[in-house]
Amino acid sequence: MVRIIDRRFDSKNKSAVNRQRFIRRFKKQIRRAVSDAIRDRSIRDLDNGEHISIPARDLSEPNFQHGHGGVREQVFSGNDQFSSGDLIGRPPGGGGGGKGSGKASKDGEGEDDFVFHLSREEFLDIFFDDLALPNLVRTQLARITDYKTQRAGHSADGSPANINIVRSMRGALGRRLALGSPFAARLRELQRELETVIANGGEDCIEADELREEIARLRAKIEAIPFIDSFDLRYNNRIKVPKPTTQAVMFCVMDVSGSMDEGKKATGKRFFMLLYLFLIRTYEHIDVVFIRHHTVAKEVDEEEFFHSRESGGTVVSSALELMESVIRERYSSGDWNIYGAQASDGDNWDNDSPICRDLLDKGILPWVQYFAYIEITPGEPQNLWREYEKLLGAHANFAMQRIDDPAQIYPVFRELFKKSLA
Amino acid sequence: MKRRAVKPQALPDTSEWTFEAIERYHEEITRVANSYGLDTYPVQIEIITAEQMMDAYASVGMPVNYHHWSFGKHFLSTEKGYRRGQMGLAYEIVINSNPCIAYLMEENTLTMQALVIAHAAYGHNSFFKGNYLFRTWTNADAIIDYLLFARNFISQCEQRHGEAEVEFFLDSCHALMNLGVDRYRRPQKLSLAKEAMRQREREDYLQSQVNELWRTLPSAEVRPDRLHEKLFPPEPEENLLYFIEKHAPLLEPWQREIVRIIRKIAQYFFPQRQTQVMNEGWATFWHYTILNHLYDEGLLGDSFMLEFLQSHTNVVLQPSYNERWYNGINPYALGFAMWQDIKRICEHPTDEDRRWFPEIAGSNWLETFDFAMRNFKDESFIAQYLSPTVMRNFRMFAILDDDKQDKMKVSAIHDDSGYRRVREILSEQYNLGSREPNIQVWSVDLRGDRSITLRYQPYRRRPLADSADQVMKHFARLWGFTVRLESINDDGRVELLQETRTEKRHGHRIDEDA
Numbered sequence: 001m002v003r004i005i006d007r008r009f010d011s012k013n014k015s016a017v018n019r020q021r022f023i024r025r026f027k028k029q030i031r032r033a034v035s036d037a038i039r040d041r042s043i044r045d046l047d048n049g050e051h052i053s054i055p056a057r058d059l060s061e062p063n064f065q066h067g068h069g070g071v072r073e074q075v076f077s078g079n080d081q082f083s084s085g086d087l088i089g090r091p092p093g094g095g096g097g098g099k100g101s102g103k104a105s106k107d108g109e110g111e112d113d114f115v116f117h118l119s120r121e122e123f124l125d126i127f128f129d130d131l132a133l134p135n136l137v138r139t140q141l142a143r144i145t146d147y148k149t150q151r152a153g154h155s156a157d158g159s160p161a162n163i164n165i166v167r168s169m170r171g172a173l174g175r176r177l178a179l180g181s182p183f184a185a186r187l188r189e190l191q192r193e194l195e196t197v198i199a200n201g202g203e204d205c206i207e208a209d210e211l212r213e214e215i216a217r218l219r220a221k222i223e224a225i226p227f228i229d230s231f232d233l234r235y236n237n238r239i240k241v242p243k244p245t246t247q248a249v250m251f252c253v254m255d256v257s258g259s260m261d262e263g264k265k266a267t268g269k270r271f272f273m274l275l276y277l278f279l280i281r282t283y284e285h286i287d288v289v290f291i292r293h294h295t296v297a298k299e300v301d302e303e304e305f306f307h308s309r310e311s312g313g314t315v316v317s318s319a320l321e322l323m324e325s326v327i328r329e330r331y332s333s334g335d336w337n338i339y340g341a342q343a344s345d346g347d348n349w350d351n352d353s354p355i356c357r358d359l360l361d362k363g364i365l366p367w368v369q370y371f372a373y374i375e376i377t378p379g380e381p382q383n384l385w386r387e388y389e390k391l392l393g394a395h396a397n398f399a400m401q402r403i404d405d406p407a408q409i410y411p412v413f414r415e416l417f418k419k420s421l422a
Numbered sequence: 423m424k425r426r427a428v429k430p431q432a433l434p435d436t437s438e439w440t441f442e443a444i445e446r447y448h449e450e451i452t453r454v455a456n457s458y459g460l461d462t463y464p465v466q467i468e469i470i471t472a473e474q475m476m477d478a479y480a481s482v483g484m485p486v487n488y489h490h491w492s493f494g495k496h497f498l499s500t501e502k503g504y505r506r507g508q509m510g511l512a513y514e515i516v517i518n519s520n521p522c523i524a525y526l527m528e529e530n531t532l533t534m535q536a537l538v539i540a541h542a543a544y545g546h547n548s549f550f551k552g553n554y555l556f557r558t559w560t561n562a563d564a565i566i567d568y569l570l571f572a573r574n575f576i577s578q579c580e581q582r583h584g585e586a587e588v589e590f591f592l593d594s595c596h597a598l599m600n601l602g603v604d605r606y607r608r609p610q611k612l613s614l615a616k617e618a619m620r621q622r623e624r625e626d627y628l629q630s631q632v633n634e635l636w637r638t639l640p641s642a643e644v645r646p647d648r649l650h651e652k653l654f655p656p657e658p659e660e661n662l663l664y665f666i667e668k669h670a671p672l673l674e675p676w677q678r679e680i681v682r683i684i685r686k687i688a689q690y691f692f693p694q695r696q697t698q699v700m701n702e703g704w705a706t707f708w709h710y711t712i713l714n715h716l717y718d719e720g721l722l723g724d725s726f727m728l729e730f731l732q733s734h735t736n737v738v739l740q741p742s743y744n745e746r747w748y749n750g751i752n753p754y755a756l757g758f759a760m761w762q763d764i765k766r767i768c769e770h771p772t773d774e775d776r777r778w779f780p781e782i783a784g785s786n787w788l789e790t791f792d793f794a795m796r797n798f799k800d801e802s803f804i805a806q807y808l809s810p811t812v813m814r815n816f817r818m819f820a821i822l823d824d825d826k827q828d829k830m831k832v833s834a835i836h837d838d839s840g841y842r843r844v845r846e847i848l849s850e851q852y853n854l855g856s857r858e859p860n861i862q863v864w865s866v867d868l869r870g871d872r873s874i875t876l877r878y879q880p881y882r883r884r885p886l887a888d889s890a891d892q893v894m895k896h897f898a899r900l901w902g903f904t905v906r907l908e909s910i911n912d913d914g915r916v917e918l919l920q921e922t923r924t925e926k927r928h929g930h931r932i933d934e935d936a
Binding site: 004006017 | 441444445448449452464465466467468469470471474476477480481489490491492493494495497498499501502521528585589593596597598599600601740741742743744745748751816817818819820821822823824825829830831832833834835836837839840844847848850851858859861880881882883884885886887888889890892893896
């Protein structure tokens, strides 16, 4: 006898565990591929997963096999030209026919990379693996400030304004039916009896009167069941749920003076991008404010921020002043989590650096969740660096780092935003 | 003969399948299969989605399996190929178990479902039940239970010893999986109850055996000159995993059990690797025969037959050597042609057939089939039954490629002088013994550094592929001490191919993620 079993609705992802194990096993390679991918993305392009390719030899499952060489004798099909004893030259590269038996190439050199698709979630998970902003925990606790009310079924008590009429009436009807039904049944019975009595003994016999009396009593009892009782009342239930503030603003501040070449800007871009990637995972809504400066600062859009060139001297304080005023004008309500990221080659007009420090110290750092500064320079620390260093002890939400080539971006990022959950 | 009371009604002829339709088809297919005397396990048909089919692919077709990253890798590559439309999924997977489980994919048309039922649930099923290799090496009653036991055991190990530890260990076992089978010994039957009950016992026993073997204090009276006389193992051991399970000095009991599990699973799949041509050919022959039989009875519509014949033709297509999609001899095509040909020889033998196959020419084809199906594997099946007709139809020719010669040579073609030679070469091609490297445990230095030596016996001077280095590292991890790989050449000369020295007891990691 045959058994036909419909398994289509059984657990689907039997391989999910194996897939996770695969990803965990090759995390190193996958992570490398992920950071390569970042380089080519726009700062806000995060809605896609990524095609990851891993060198096939890294994930080979070796076993003993015959290599090339020695004597091989094989049967082929479709002879169209050969007779016994014919000598044939070896086909180049095993193509065309000759001796290829569909085996993989000789030593892994020619093997294709193993390519697979990482979903967006997996992509970001790997990227942010053990990464969190220092003040994140605090932010998460602090951001539960707003409440909103939402429906949560019905309850038996509440304020009259919340009475749910349909529910209450339905309950009342049910109750009336339930309480009245024994009487109603008895009533029907008596009425039938009355009819037979009348048929037998005429309208006015004594039995009929007795029955009529009893019927009247029952009617009264049924009438006496209250139409609506406080027991029937149902109220719409509303509960308060905490509403997380899920918005953040990110300030990207970059020096675009003549000394910042394209390479340095590209490094800066990656730095901003990484911060953005992190924020978007934590916050529902993110504003990004791009501020570029040379001797004067200007708020611009992303395109202009990264791609247009300016030249001239550098006055960093102009940018910080602009940032401060933007915060005050637009983001001072307390609903915003403010993050700042500044990239510069450290070159500044000498007298300006102490002003910058002061601005940060009093005007910016008290308001922001986190402010990170990177100095992109191969050489000695510049004066801005030295001034900023003085802030390090006083503000836990300030960090700075020096990098000199794009390869350092990722480690620097991890260093800057390393978990500090103590 | 029982006469059918009612003239059978035609079977549903839509392309969408329904459960009722599948049941009707199954009923008729069973009837025909029984009339041909196919002996099968009870059938269990399971309808699954494409996604689940990919899951099944990834775990080597088994409904339960332990977890390992390599299955995830296979899943990912199957998924990629399928999503991009580069490859279709197989129409069916059938499991050698009792009852025999056949998966039907939801996306298949009704025609395909019928084809799959005939192919898998009757063709493969009867082969699993009848063929001597499957009867000897596998136990259809217990395999699902055993895999369940294996999965539970391995996840227990993961909990106790950490996933990474178990994973690396499994990697090493997998590397030696092909050499974890007995080719000549008869295996013990698997059974869940027995396994679970005896597992503890075995752990203790094994450990005590090993300790005996590796007793560090030599008895005083052993004379040094006698030491060399005693070779261990006394005879070379072909089953590497078995040898490790029994004799590796440093393995924990749970590790020995895992080695055993991998070895058992390898052994379970061993017959399938040896009967591809026969098995696929057999199943193809039967779906073809059964469905044609139903058509002749008037139960199947023409549109059904057209769709069926189209898929059937695709399956048994044999491209020529110079076509782009040539990928060796197609086992479906060869197997199907051979079974068809055997039937022809039984029913309508020519003079040539009588000369070549006096014992089967003109015999009852069903009996001949039954005998052939039960008693052969690919290698012997081809050697026994490949007829000149099939060789001519395939236009077979053999090429000798000797790396010491400048040119390759056509050693034989499909003519009178070449038939036997072609047949011999093709048969050899399916001999696992020559297809896979022959590597055996040669000796263990019991009194010295506990190193182990493997010997590779090259087949026709073929060298080992470079992957051998990696495999030896895995072997070293399992053995725990120095491992050596030697090759013994035709002239008896022994050459050291590879040596992996290790003294570390634990945490010996091979550069997995370098």
